[in-house]
Amino acid sequence: MHPVPPPPVQPRNPLHGVTLEAMVVALAAHYGWAGLAERLPVRCFQSDPSVASSLKFLRKTPWARAKLESLYLFMQRELTRASHRR
Structure with a gap:
């Protein structure tokens, strides 16, 4: 059996390593379900x-x-901007 190669590193992909579930949870927490x-x-x-x-x-x-x-990604940019304004 051949070992499975590690997944390629994607330093420029802001979604790399973020699961769909994590996105849904973060968006629901930030905006609420209605938002x-x-x-x-x-x-x-x-x-x-x-x-x-x-x-x-x-x-x-x-x-x-x-x-x-x-x-x-939009939410992440907004949060980053808000944290830099402080």
Whole structure:
């Protein structure tokens, strides 16, 4: 058996090492489910939202996952800017 090579290092990828679950949890904590549903109007955030239902939908829906990743990066930039203003 051949050893499995380590995954390539991606120093310029801000999403490297961030799980989909971590993104959903962070966004829900930051914006709340209602705020998340406003910014990304999909049913998994609007009707009886949960991390599990969101993950199930996002794993099957590439366009929604891309939008969630974009919103996550936006939130991270905003948090970084806010921390530099202090």
